[in-house]
Amino acid sequence: MMTETEIQKPEPAAHARASIKDVAIHAGVSAQTVSRVANRATNVRPDTRDKVLASMKALGYRPNSAARNLKSGRFRSIGVVTFSLTTLGNERTLDAVAEAASTAGYTTTLLPVLDPTQLDVAGAFGRLEEQAVDGIILIMSAEVESPEKLQLTAGLPLVIVDSDGSQPYNIVDTDQEQGARLATRHLIELGHKDILHVSGPAISFSAKRRAEAYLHTMKAAGLDAPPVLRGDWTAASGVAVGRQIAAGEHPPTAVFAANDQMALGIMHAFHERGWQVPGDVSVVGFDDAEDAAAYWPALTTIHQNFGEVGKRATALLLSMIDGKAAPKNKLIPTDLVVRSSTGPVRGQLSS
Amino acid sequence: MMTETEIQKPEPAAHARASIKDVAIHAGVSAQTVSRVANRATNVRPDTRDKVLASMKALGYRPNSAARNLKSGRFRSIGVVTFSLTTLGNERTLDAVAEAASTAGYTTTLLPVLDPTQLDVAGAFGRLEEQAVDGIILIMSAEVESPEKLQLTAGLPLVIVDSDGSQPYNIVDTDQEQGARLATRHLIELGHKDILHVSGPAISFSAKRRAEAYLHTMKAAGLDAPPVLRGDWTAASGVAVGRQIAAGEHPPTAVFAANDQMALGIMHAFHERGWQVPGDVSVVGFDDAEDAAAYWPALTTIHQNFGEVGKRATALLLSMIDGKAAPKNKLIPTDLVVRSSTGPVRGQLSS
DNA sequence: CTGAAAGCGCTAACAC
């Protein structure tokens, strides 16, 4: 039981906001005039505007975006679906998306999918559409097993970053094939013949496309490609695979890792084994991670333009939201960044 | 001129959503009944519910969250203000925030501040409050020069991650002092006396607190602390500082870097110089970056529990949004992770 | 169990 003398603040949410009406009353004008001032309409007399501005300040007025959204039918926010920010270059793409969106006056709403299999459940994906967003960017990195299920977002504009390209959606992605070709050719041009590829998880479209391009490029050069090894994108898996390579009977003279983190781990394993990089074996990565130049040795890698991918994806989505037609399936080219982890073939390794 | 025979879809935004009214008409019931079904109210006859459900499906009905927000006065979204996702552990904190928020049924809205000085402008920060969020988490990493200005968010619940602690806000952060003490003591216990500290940017509170704790710990052990060197958190700056150290006359036997990226760069510079780590000089980092174990050598570092920081910050903000009182200034402890970059003092370095 | 009415805060359209 509570005593009646204790006055309890009744509002559950402590911040009771002043509405446009309150300001109107306070300033002795109509709500419409307050609205005009808030929206910087020109047809308000200066002294009226000042009066309203003063009242807004006095009452701590801030427009209620829910009401604005309701009127406009727009949320001015784009949803980004991710599985994890901490792996891969997802956060770099997200950063670019957030920046591009912000520049366009949009906010970015994170719609994390805690469990990838969730997406395969109709209901779960359907929930996305209830979110206060005008469109969705799916940074999936291919963890979705059956993208057909994405049909469920039929109602909202959707742009996919990273996909196998077989889906009827708008896709913006790094040109994986071109990048993998660049990496493989670089090694071939250095004279390497025994080039091993360490791929990403089987489920990943990017990994698959990089591996395929590697295979094609080897074949085109008349080289035999040894069986592709597989990591899970993490540096730890790179260490494991690297040790496996280092323990093998026929060590390659060069390794093309499907991402920089695995390349880092692979080099770690090679150092453990006492191999010189690139003296004994050359290593190329993929991504151009922020720290790649500080790895030991500085990593030769394929520069992915995550910023451009994020920017393009956002621009595309925004134009879809505006109902404009837009070009689909934009592929962003990569660049080879030669640093110190690759070199010409030298002697034969003593195993 | 357009021909009249061509029928043009008039909607600017291509996705015309069915409203609750449309469903009501389609199902031959009132809008209320549809609302009840949508909200899983129990008092609806099963066959009525099925009828409504069918209509919802047929029309592709999805509730409009703007309208809901307007009624409820809540957005069920928390805003996260960041300056950059790509540096530091920001994205790991963000990931944890997004996950915790999602679990609580909240969405996470990114409010990127493209230019840190923006925050110092009253108007700019004021805009945040117009966003469709119920509270704000500021992951500032101390790039704000005058946090007093944050007073401007008076209207919305606010939690700050990383701060100098002098502000009257709710703060959740890693226990920087404890971590830096751990790192410094570890080196001292290994017998090191010449321990150099490479700090982060002068503006950063974390950097400042780590440096102070290092200084205190050295002093407490009766050791002289050489002047603190300074990087900008990046691996590149680590390389630069590392080269500076490697070129110096009196090389230290150990270096405590204020973050892992700089430690990586410092080790890179030492390798260039031909120094063994930890044979000639030991290196400790701070953060326990995802790849730290794959650096060469595997980096001894201070594990920051970003996940816990993000989770706590979110929990705190959520309870503030619910108007509950909450403990403030929660500091999350760190752990020392000993790997292979630190060892006992050996011989004197030949310079 | 279901429906009708009212209103959340804002703005477009139209008065004056």
Place this chain on the structure above:
DNA sequence: GTGTTAGCGCTTTCAG
């Protein structure tokens, strides 16, 4: 230049 009216889509009363 300013006020009035109406309604965005939904939910919370209150009636039946």
